[in-house]
Amino acid sequence: MTDKTNDPVAMWQKMMGEMEKGFNSFANQTMSSPEFSQVVNRAGGVAAGAQKQLGELMEKYLVTMNLPSREQVTGLAERLQSVEAQIGEIKSMLSRMAAGSGSPQGVDAVPRPPRTRRPPSDGDQT
Amino acid sequence: MNAPTGLDFASIPERIQSEVQRAIQRSIKGVEYFSTSGPSLGSTPKDVLHSRGTMSLYHYRPMSDEIYRVPVLIVMATTNRGYILDLVPGQSFIEFLLKRGYDVYMLDWSAPRPEEKSLRMEDYVLDFIPDCVRRVQADSGEQDVSVIGYCFGGVLSLLYGAIHKDGPMKNLICFTTPIDFREMKLFSNFSDRRYFDVDRLVDSVGNVPPEMILSSFEMLRPASRTVSQLQLWENIWNDEFVKSYRMFDRWATDTLPLAGEYFRTITKDLMWDNKLFNDTMSVGGRAAKLQDIKVPFLHAVAEHDHIVPYEAAKHLIAKIGSADKEEVMLKGGHVSLVAGANAVKRLWPKLDSWLGKRST
Numbered sequence: 001m002t003d004k005t006n007d008p009v010a011m012w013q014k015m016m017g018e019m020e021k022g023f024n025s026f027a028n029q030t031m032s033s034p035e036f037s038q039v040v041n042r043a044g045g046v047a048a049g050a051q052k053q054l055g056e057l058m059e060k061y062l063v064t065m066n067l068p069s070r071e072q073v074t075g076l077a078e079r080l081q082s083v084e085a086q087i088g089e090i091k092s093m094l095s096r097m098a099a100g101s102g103s104p105q106g107v108d109a110v111p112r113p114p115r116t117r118r119p120p121s122d123g124d125q126t
Numbered sequence: 127m128n129a130p131t132g133l134d135f136a137s138i139p140e141r142i143q144s145e146v147q148r149a150i151q152r153s154i155k156g157v158e159y160f161s162t163s164g165p166s167l168g169s170t171p172k173d174v175l176h177s178r179g180t181m182s183l184y185h186y187r188p189m190s191d192e193i194y195r196v197p198v199l200i201v202m203a204t205t206n207r208g209y210i211l212d213l214v215p216g217q218s219f220i221e222f223l224l225k226r227g228y229d230v231y232m233l234d235w236s237a238p239r240p241e242e243k244s245l246r247m248e249d250y251v252l253d254f255i256p257d258c259v260r261r262v263q264a265d266s267g268e269q270d271v272s273v274i275g276y277c278f279g280g281v282l283s284l285l286y287g288a289i290h291k292d293g294p295m296k297n298l299i300c301f302t303t304p305i306d307f308r309e310m311k312l313f314s315n316f317s318d319r320r321y322f323d324v325d326r327l328v329d330s331v332g333n334v335p336p337e338m339i340l341s342s343f344e345m346l347r348p349a350s351r352t353v354s355q356l357q358l359w360e361n362i363w364n365d366e367f368v369k370s371y372r373m374f375d376r377w378a379t380d381t382l383p384l385a386g387e388y389f390r391t392i393t394k395d396l397m398w399d400n401k402l403f404n405d406t407m408s409v410g411g412r413a414a415k416l417q418d419i420k421v422p423f424l425h426a427v428a429e430h431d432h433i434v435p436y437e438a439a440k441h442l443i444a445k446i447g448s449a450d451k452e453e454v455m456l457k458g459g460h461v462s463l464v465a466g467a468n469a470v471k472r473l474w475p476k477l478d479s480w481l482g483k484r485s486t
Binding site: 009013016017019020023024027028031032033034036037038040041042044077078081084085088112113114115116117118119120 | 179
């Protein structure tokens with residue numbers, strides 16, 4: 001059996017593990033500084049502003065090209081979802097009616113197991 | 127026989143042969159990796175009980191002949207998908223619960239649509255969760271419901287439980303749930319109120335993009351992604367390793383956007399003012415004090431959690447008002463606590479033994 005301390009693969013793995021820990025620790029220290037927060041948030045603020053402007057530009061472009069805007073597409077999606085939800089409700093109601101009782105049996109209308117389970121006593125593995 | 131250096135010369139040819147075989151396997155499996163999709167996740171049979179915008183309520187089909195009286199509602203974190211708790215057969219927390227006789231429901235989230243940017247904390251705590259609890263009651267025919275919250279799903283469950291102190295929650299279990307947000311040091315620094323203009327961000331982008339959420343998680347351990355990719359290449363001959371890597375990598379990168387107003391509240395009330403810890407939190411004008419939670423309570427925390435460090439979670443157990451309460455610290459990280467091979471041996475049996483006797 002190869003000695004782990006001299007196994008090149010094990011040594012490589014150990015080195016990678018140590019490097020990962022060291023780099024993460026160093027990066028965490030750097031990122032804990034207020035200066036880091038200031039720089040990152042300044043960059044983030046610029047990116048968010050640019051994203052907003054790009055969005056507005058795209059809206060204008062879509063109108064020019066006579067294409068539906070995002071608002072119109074999401075309006076359609078919302079209506080579609082509302083229809084889907086209603087179909088789900090109807091399906092659920094039909095399943096209950098098919099089960100022939102008002103008792104709660106869930107949308108699958110398959111009889112559920114009885115709610116009689118007791119916890120196993122200590123030492124019982126079931 | 128070992129040389130004085132400890133190097134076993136006799137094993138060198140064997141070792142070279144093994145490494146050459148692995149190199150060949152790496153090339154073959156590497157092609158396979160890119161030409162196939164990963165394992166199918168979240169495939170435990172379930173029914174969608176209700177779906178409304180970002181919210182979905184699932185009911186999993188029972189897998190035992192007899193189930194406990196009290197159903198279980200799992201509240202997933204709003205940043206990630208619920209299939210982390212239902213990876214593949216044998217490594218699925220949901221499947222484990224079903225086989226142990228629990229009636230399991232899950233409140234899971236999908237990406238909020240642009241028009242859902244106005245969803246507030248109130249919508250999550252005073253509408254989505256109570257709505258799901260009512261539907262679980264109606265579907266199961268039981269008044270009592272046990273709630274399990276994972277990570278920020280735990281925070282939402284705590285807020286729900288603190289406000290709805292007269293029930294119907296029967297037991298509350300939180301996994302890796304932070305309450306002292308000052309102790310989430312890096313997140314706290316990223317959102318430093320002197321430099322982070324949350325209003326400008328939310329007003330500009332609407333919903334907070336998933337890339338931003340993902341990069342803030344990855345920045346906690348910036349070297350880990352590169353190292354894990356190297357480890358993947360090194361172990362690509364090993365089918366089990368690759369399967370596990372693909373499952374967790376897919377889930378970790380499948381981050382959800384956060385509704386803008388909701389994110390604004392999280393930042394201001396929790397990250398900046400630490401209101402949950404300071405007992406000054408309110409949702410929709412209703413006070414949410416942890417001491418008002420009186421039901422049996424279990425908090426599971428991970429020893430090596432880099433997302434929710436123990437310091438951010440440790441005061442929860444003292445602040446909860448329950449007489450019957452327990453904190454358990456287990457080996458593992460933020461995700462490996464709840465999913466994967468180690469969770470099978472550690473957290474799941476512990477949860478079963480705690481919850482079973484409180485579910486009759």
